[in-house]
Amino acid sequence: MKQRFKLLRFWAAVITAKCAIVILRLFKSGGTSLPGKLALKLYPQILDHLAGLFRVTMITGTNGKTTTSRIVLSMMEQKGLKVITNKSGANLSSGITTTLISALTLGGRPRFSHALLETDEAAFRTLAPRLKPETVIVTNFFRDQLDRYGELHTTVNNVREGISRIPDAVLILNADDSLCASLGRNAPNKVIYFGMGEGIYPESGASINSDAAFCIQCKSRYEYSSVTFGHLGHFRCPSCGYERPHTHVECSGILFYDSLGSHVEISGPDLRISVKLALPGLYNIYNALAGASFGLALGLDEKAIAAALSGFECGFGRMETIAIQDKELKMILVKNPTGFNQVLRYLLTQEKPFVLAFAINDRLADGTDISWLWDVDFEVLALMAERVRNFYVSGIRAEDMAVRLKYAGISTDRIRMEKDYRQLITRALQETGAGETCCILPTYTAMLDIRRILKKQFGLKEFWK
Structure with a gap:
């Protein structure tokens, strides 16, 4: 009887949310969060139920979540997977609930096998254990909206706590970010690191900002052999020895770089490609590296990874x-x-x-x-x-x-x-x-x-x- 009551609540929440989506979009509203809020109100455990219907990939971090999501989606499409994703960027529990419900039939059956979910870094701590992702990509950590997120290390620790409760998930982490890379230390998870090769970036005059100038382990000041931007680069703590981990996927060369995009070489033990990226900026090279790492984990060959990187569409805005x-x-x-x-x-x-x-x-x-x-x-x-x-x-x-x-x-x-x-x-x-x-x-x-x-x-x- 108790199980039947849960199913009735689940079905009622799904129908209510779907009706709200239709009505809101008829009035030219996105309908990306309110339907999920209604569903969560009717059935607070609905995310736990929904998570069991999809194979989930989560992407979090301060910058680059939306663009990385688009690249990863291209990788999954190259693999022939049927994927639902929160393209609008509604990345809190309500938006993610709306996304997953929109992927169901009226009878509550999933129309997609996989879910690719951009996730707010502050919400990751509670969402990850509920969604039970197979793969988690963390792009980077920078100081962002202190009134909402608080001190930067608080955000990192929130993500760390979420990861600690999903030991079976594959982690794809930015090796050049000392904060991000630390998530893989002593974790039981399989970890794939990505980053920029030593000194190959085209910009000069880079300076290390104050976001993460000091060692996350012992608080000594890092030494850098090269810096890309912010606190990203080849870091090492002279006191405790914590340093940039070895990368599995790396940008090993930048052949061309201008306001329209870049032509880069990406390499690793099982990967060596040369690809043109349609988006400019060093930060988009990092997003491409995260996507290539996911493609490698997905089992794509070099040709498929290169096709996904060169053909993806940027997110709105x-x-x-x-x-x-x-x-x-x-x-x-x-x-x-x-x-x-x-x-x-x-x-x-x-x-x-x-x-x-x-x-x-x-x-x-x-x-x-x-x-x-x-x-x-x-x-x-x-x-x-x-x-x-x-x-x-x-x-x-x-x-x-x-x-x-x-x-x-x-x-x-x-x-x-x-x-x-x-x-x-x-x-x-x-x-x-x-x-x-x-x-x-x-x-x-x-x-x-x-x-x-x-x-x-x-x-x-x-x-x-």
Whole structure:
């Protein structure tokens, strides 16, 4: 009787959530979280039930989750697997519940064999034991939304606790991140490490930030033989000997690198490929390495891994490019100092003039504390100022962004404020010349608002597709 009651609650939760998804999407709402919230309210144990219906892969970390998810999805499709994934980026328990329920028939049977789930790093501790993943990919750890996540090591320990409760999962970890790599130490799990080869990255002037300058084991300062960005690189503690682990998948060469992408060599004991990546930036090379590591674990051959890496589609708002007549609009999500600095380094590779717009919000999903803007190296904008036609600031905290640009050395007569997103898009595109790019750098909720407008104007896909 008790088991039958649970099944009835499960079925009722599924039907309610599915009805909510249909209704919300009829009204052009994503329906990515509310249906899951309703299902969890009706049947709090529904995630435990759902987890048993799919073979689960989880991806977590501060930066790169969505793009890495897209690459991993390409790998799984190369293998011929039927996969459901939370493409919208709704990565808390409610969003993941919605995703899994959407993959069921009305009778509660799964229409997919596998589930690929991007997971918020703060929620990973409780979600991982419930979802029981076969594979977990951790991209990196950087300081992000201190008002929500707290101190960085708290986030790392939350993920560590989640991993400790899934000893059978294969871990795919960033070897160049001392925090991320530490998750594999003394763990019973099978671990696959990925990273950049010694000194092969194309950028110079890298400096180690304060996110993880000191040894996670003994608190001594790390020594680095090479650095890619932030605290990522070939590290070693001179006191206790903790050092970057040996990699199974490594970027062994960068043959070409510009504002459109890169051509890289990826190698390992069972892998050696040369592949063109459609997304620019060092951080996307790391995402590709994580994806290649997963492909290797999945049993794909070199040809299939190379095909998945060269053919994947970027996630919405993550270097998303929209062709508009004879010009293009590029939207790049920004959310923390390290990621923002990498976007600014990417802009340095732009050869043609461009318009640059910042849309900064401080809603809960963005992080209500925007003091992190002062940790971003906006001073590098002086190196590209002659190529920037104008600087626009928008969003709830437009004034704060304008002040930050002023102190970065940008002349105030070149900083234009436009809080109406429609007008921002119109004005910025009008100032963008033929063959040039308008770059919009929004925080998360600003990205959703701006993309909603762009969808109506230019017929983009819905963000949950």
